[in-house]
Every structure is written in structure tokens, then in C-alpha cells.
Amino acid sequence: MFVPLAQSLVFGLLVGALYGLAAVGLSLVFGVTKFLNVAHGELLMLGGYASFWAFTLRGVDPFLTLPLTMVFLLVIGVVLYKLLFAHMVKLTEEAKIQNTLLVGFGLSLILQNVALRLWTADTRGITTSYSRMAFTFLGVRFPIVRVASLGIALIALFALDLFLRRTYTGKALRATVENWEAATLMGIDIQRVYLLSFVMGAALAGAAGCLVSVGYSIDPGMGMSWTLKGLIVMVLGGLGSFMGTFVGGIVLGVTESATGYFLTLTYREVVGLVLFILVLVFRPQGLFGTKER
Amino acid sequence: MLKLSGINAAYKDLQVLWDVSIQVDEGELVALVGSNGAGKTTTLRVISGLLKPASGSISFQDHSLGKESAHRIVELGISQVPEGGKIFTGMSVLENLELGAFVARARKDKDQTLKWVYEIFPRLEERKNQRAGTLSGGERQMLAIGRALMSKPKLLLLDEPSFGLAPILVEQIFEMITEINRQGVTVLLVEQNVRAALELAHRAYVIENGRIVGQGTGEDLLSFESVRRAYLG
Ligand SMILES: Nc1ncnc2c1ncn2[C@@H]1O[C@H](COP(=O)(O)OP(=O)(O)OP(=O)(O)O)[C@@H](O)[C@H]1O
Ligand SMILES: [Mg+2]
Numbered sequence: 402m403f404v405p406l407a408q409s410l411v412f413g414l415l416v417g418a419l420y421g422l423a424a425v426g427l428s429l430v431f432g433v434t435k436f437l438n439v440a441h442g443e444l445l446m447l448g449g450y451a452s453f454w455a456f457t458l459r460g461v462d463p464f465l466t467l468p469l470t471m472v473f474l475l476v477i478g479v480v481l482y483k484l485l486f487a488h489m490v491k492l493t494e495e496a497k498i499q500n501t502l503l504v505g506f507g508l509s510l511i512l513q514n515v516a517l518r519l520w521t522a523d524t525r526g527i528t529t530s531y532s533r534m535a536f537t538f539l540g541v542r543f544p545i546v547r548v549a550s551l552g553i554a555l556i557a558l559f560a561l562d563l564f565l566r567r568t569y570t571g572k573a574l575r576a577t578v579e580n581w582e583a584a585t586l587m588g589i590d591i592q593r594v595y596l597l598s599f600v601m602g603a604a605l606a607g608a609a610g611c612l613v614s615v616g617y618s619i620d621p622g623m624g625m626s627w628t629l630k631g632l633i634v635m636v637l638g639g640l641g642s643f644m645g646t647f648v649g650g651i652v653l654g655v656t657e658s659a660t661g662y663f664l665t666l667t668y669r670e671v672v673g674l675v676l677f678i679l680v681l682v683f684r685p686q687g688l689f690g691t692k693e694r
Numbered sequence: 695m696l697k698l699s700g701i702n703a704a705y706k707d708l709q710v711l712w713d714v715s716i717q718v719d720e721g722e723l724v725a726l727v728g729s730n731g732a733g734k735t736t737t738l739r740v741i742s743g744l745l746k747p748a749s750g751s752i753s754f755q756d757h758s759l760g761k762e763s764a765h766r767i768v769e770l771g772i773s774q775v776p777e778g779g780k781i782f783t784g785m786s787v788l789e790n791l792e793l794g795a796f797v798a799r800a801r802k803d804k805d806q807t808l809k810w811v812y813e814i815f816p817r818l819e820e821r822k823n824q825r826a827g828t829l830s831g832g833e834r835q836m837l838a839i840g841r842a843l844m845s846k847p848k849l850l851l852l853d854e855p856s857f858g859l860a861p862i863l864v865e866q867i868f869e870m871i872t873e874i875n876r877q878g879v880t881v882l883l884v885e886q887n888v889r890a891a892l893e894l895a896h897r898a899y900v901i902e903n904g905r906i907v908g909q910g911t912g913e914d915l916l917s918f919e920s921v922r923r924a925y926l927g
Contacts, residue, residue, distance in 0.1 A: 569792070569796065569801070572785070572789055572792065572793055573793065573796060575782070575784070575785065576782050576785070576793050579782045579783065579784055579785070580780055580782065582744065582776070582780070583776060583780040583781075583782065584793075585744065585764045585765055586742060586744075586764070586768065586773070586774050586776060586780075586842075587768065587793045587794060587796045587797075587841075587845070588765045588768030588769055588796045588797035588800075588845060589765055589793075589796055590763070590765045591765075641784065
């Protein structure tokens with residue numbers, strides 16, 4: 402009884418860290434720009450394929466390509482932003498959400514099809530020499546690749562937190578989240594802040610994708626479900642606290658596996674949506690968000 | 695120093711400012727008074743570049759502000775304390791002040807300016823590590839002004855700094871504004887608190903329904919029959 406349950410919760414925690422990482426990127430972009438980029442999951446997919454390619458074509462270790470994957474997605478982020486999102490900066494918050502939803506859906510379809518062309522519909526994964534390694538604690542298996550991914554997600558998160566708290570640019574970003582007009586009156590060029598947050602979100606999606614490709618599997622259609630998870634976690638964690646968002650990811654991961662364990666795997670996917678609705682009804686500011694602005 | 699000539703401005707189709715001309719000379723403390731919805735805030739938004747006028751020209755020192763973006767205007771030396779302060783409530787008092795010194799021109803002298811601001815508002819130094827959202831109304835207004843001063847403005851725009859404050863605090867804030875002006879910062883003060891503003895200011899403009907309907911020294915306007923009737927009861 403104990404071991405299978407604990408095992409399933411541990412797997413939930415490990416995958417939850419990646420949900421969290423995906424959601425932090427989404428939430429960063431949304432918090433600053435009010436762009437709801439539903440193609441976030443496809444950016445994550447591109448990150449996954451980038452590291453998959455680097456591994457199969459060049460044999461480069463996925464953990465080594467991670468920074469490169471982030472840079473690659475950052476560049477894609479710049480292009481997408483300039484091409485599709487930059488002109489929406491002046492819109493009202495509501496119009497931004499509506500417009501970005503449309504653009505995002507279109508973009509996700511395009512990226513899915515590009516991925517189909519380039520890599521076919523097959524499910525892929527990276528199998529390294531250490532992929533099957535795991536350590537066991539109290540009978541519970543901890544695959545080292547996934548544990549390392551958790552560690553990397555945490556490092557990324559702490560780096561982001563440090564950046565937001567300690568640097569002038571980070572503070573400008575937080576100021577823009579609170580009140581873009583007041584931020585403008587500080588002399589902050591919010592166009593640049595928007596671009597920066599968008600590409601940082603893309604880079605985080607790239608990192609998450611890379612980690613998914615090594616610990617799990619990737620396919621051209623994976624984006625939608627990752628975007629959905631990101632959205633659920635974003636609402637779960639509450640806007641404004643990235644640590645909260647990350648913990649929200651873990652909450653979702655663990656809840657999913659507990660549901661899979663106690664009920665059946667079919668309910669696994671539904672439970673996130675149930676959580677989503679419960680939080681919206683009973684705690685709209687999110688589990689860790691504060692009401693006051 | 696600052697000159698608005700024939701400004702017309704609108705929100706979408708609704709014209710709010712009509713042929714507004716205002717001038718502020720270096721070192722002056724000028725008040726812009728008028729009742730609710732007269733267009734005072736809109737005038738300041740136009741100066742700060744948050745709202746681009748439909749026609750008319752704005753110049754500041756040797757620069758034409760018509761095409762400058764809002765963040766560039768701060769760099770040029772105009773800083774606004776917006777209506778209600780709009781401090782960043784989720785950040786500490788110190789972080790708010792640091793953000794005030796965001797522009798390159800101000801950032802290099804940040805520590806020195808901070809000392810100056812703490813001298814004017816000792817309360818802010820006592821509260822520097824506190825979250826700005828926990829400050830009292832008066833302290834928030836001080837922080838908003840202090841934050842604006844951190845950009846080392848040549849011209850300070852104040853939008854109803856007395857709003858919602860107890861009379862004793864209003865007096866204190868106005869004293870501080872006078873002091874800031876005395877130290878060389880040119881001030882354009884928007885107020886509904888007409889009597890106090892007119893007593894304080896060197897010169898003043900009266901705005902009504904988006905039009906400038908009177909101007910003169912504070913004393914002149916105080917004795918002006920129509921102003922007395924409309925604003926001083
Ligand atoms: N964002 C906006 N969109 C549309 N109309 C606006 C907007 N902001 C202000 N107005 C309108 O413009 C007019 C002038 O408003 P403004 O805020 O400049 O007045 P004010 O003199 O600052 O008033 P108060 O003393 O109440 O702050 C008002 O009729 C107001 O309804
Ligand atoms: Mg106003």
C-alpha cells in the first residue's frame with residue numbers, strides 16, 4: 402500500500418515541477434503584458450524537439466543543450482513578438498486577451514503542422530546512457546533524470562526570482578505588472594519590458610520542453626495539453642507570485658497522480674479542470690495569491 | 695520652461711481639452727485649479743506624453759514634446775505624481791524610490807538623491823523596508839512625491855496631492871511642496887483645494903470644461919469675484 406502510493410505521489414511531484422515551470426513562463430508573460438499566449442505549449446514542444454534534434458543528430462547531451470534551447474526559444478520569441486504581438490500593446494486588457502487568444506490558437510496550429518512536417522507524428526523521447534538510472538529510497542524509485550529536472554526547474558525559478566528582486570530591470574518588470582501607467586511615469590519603456598517578458602516566457606518554455614523531452618516524451622500535438630496545464634496552474638497558484646505558481650504546478654501533479662492511484666487513470670486529466678473550477682469559485686486570487694493590489 | 699499652446703485633446707471621440715495654453719517658467723510654482731472633470735488630469739497626461747494631443751504644441755526647454763514617448767519625457771526632466779499617487783503597493787518603500795530613479799540621468803546619482811528625499815520626508819526612511827501597500831494615506835502621498843523626486847525632475851507635476859487627506863496632513867504636504875519648489879524644482883500643481891493652492895502658488899490657471907477661463911497671480915484670483923463664487927463659496 403505505502404510504496405505504490407508514495408511512488409505515484411513522487412512521480413506526481415516530479416512531473417508537477419515541469420507543470421510549474423511551464424506555468425511560470427505563461428504567467429510571467431500574462432502578468433506583464435496581459436497577453437494570453439495559448440501557443441505557450443507549442444513553444445515548449447519546439448524546445449523539446451530542439452534538444453531531441455541536438456541529441457539525435459549531434460549526440461549532444463540534453464542537459465548541455467538546455468541553455469542553447471533557451472536561447473533558441475528566446476530568438477523565436479523575439480520574432481513572434483515582433484511579428485504577431487507587438488502591435489497589441491496599446492489595446493485594452495480585455496481586447497488584448499481576446500486578440501492574443503485568436504493569434505495564439507492560429508500560431509499553435511501552424512507550429513503543430515510545422516512540427517508534423519519536420520518530425521512526423523511519432524512520439525519521441527531522448528534516451529541517454531543514464532536514462533534508466535534511478536535511486537531507491539524506502540522502496541520508492543527516483544529516476545535521476547527527473548530528479549535532475551526538478552533541480553533545474555528550481556534553479557531556473559530561483560534565478561528568475563533573483564532577477565525580479567535584485568536587478569533594476571527586474572524591478573521595472575514588477576512595476577509594470579502592478580501598474581503600467583505608473584511604470585511609464587518612472588521613465589520605464591514598457592514596450593521593452595513587454596518584449597523582455599515575452600521572450601523570457603518563451604525561454605522558460607524552451608527549458609521546460611527540453612526537460613520533458615528527456616524525462617518524458619514529446620510529439621507535435623503535445624502543446625495543447627501543456628498550455629491547458631499551464632493555465633490551470635496559473636489560476637491555481639494565483640498571479641503575481643511565481644513561487645506560488647510553481648507550487649501550484651506541484652499541487653496539480655500530485656493531485657493528478659493521487660487521482661490516478663485512487664480512482665482510475667481516466668479521471669487523471671479531469672481532476673485538473675475540477676481543481677481549476679474549484680479555485681475559481683472559492684479562491685479566485687489563487688491558492689497563494691493575495692487579493693489586495 | 696514649459697509651454698503648451700492651443701492644445702486640443704480627446705479620449706476617442708470625446709474632446710476634453712479645448713485650445714489650452716499654459717506656461718510655466720523656471721523656478722515657478724504654478725497651480726492649475728478647477729472642479730471635477732474640468733480636464734486637469736488630462737492636461738497633465740498630455741504633458742507627460744500619456745495622451746497625445748489632437749493638435750497644438752508642447753515644448754519643454756528646447757524640446758518639442760509632441761512626438762516624444764512618455765518614458766523619454768521623464769528622461770528629459772518632467773516627473774508626474776499621478777492622481778492618487780499610484781505607488782507600487784506590492785513593493786517596499788525603498789524599491790518604489792529606486793524605481794523613481796530608473797532613468798539613466800537619475801540612476802547614477804541615486805544614493806545622493808535618496809538622501810535628499812529622506813531629508814524632505816524622514817518618515818520614508820523610517821519605513822523604507824515596509825511594503826508600500828501598508829502605508830497610511832499621508833505616507834503614500836509622501837512616497838509618491840518622493841518617488842517622483844528620485845528622477846531629479848526639473849519640472850514636477852502634482853495631481854491633487856491633497857486628495858483624501860486630513861486637513862493637518864494637507865497643510866504638511868503643501869509645506870513640503872513649497873520647500874521642494876524653494877530648492878529649485880519647478881512645480882505645476884493641480885488642485886481642487888482651490889484656496890490652499892492659490893495661496894501657495896506664484897501664479898495660477900483656472901480650467902473649466904476643458905478651457906482655460908482665467909489666469910493670474912494667486913492673490914489676483916483669490917479676489918476674483920467669479921472664482922470666489924465658484925470655488926471658495
Ligand atoms: N480615460 C478616459 N476615457 C474617456 N473619458 C475620460 C477619460 N479620462 C477622463 N475622461 C473625461 O475627461 C474629462 C476630464 O477628465 P479629467 O480627469 O481630466 O478631469 P479632472 O479635472 O482631473 O477631474 P478631477 O478633479 O475629478 O480629477 C471628464 O469629463 C472625464 O469624464
Ligand atoms: Mg483629476
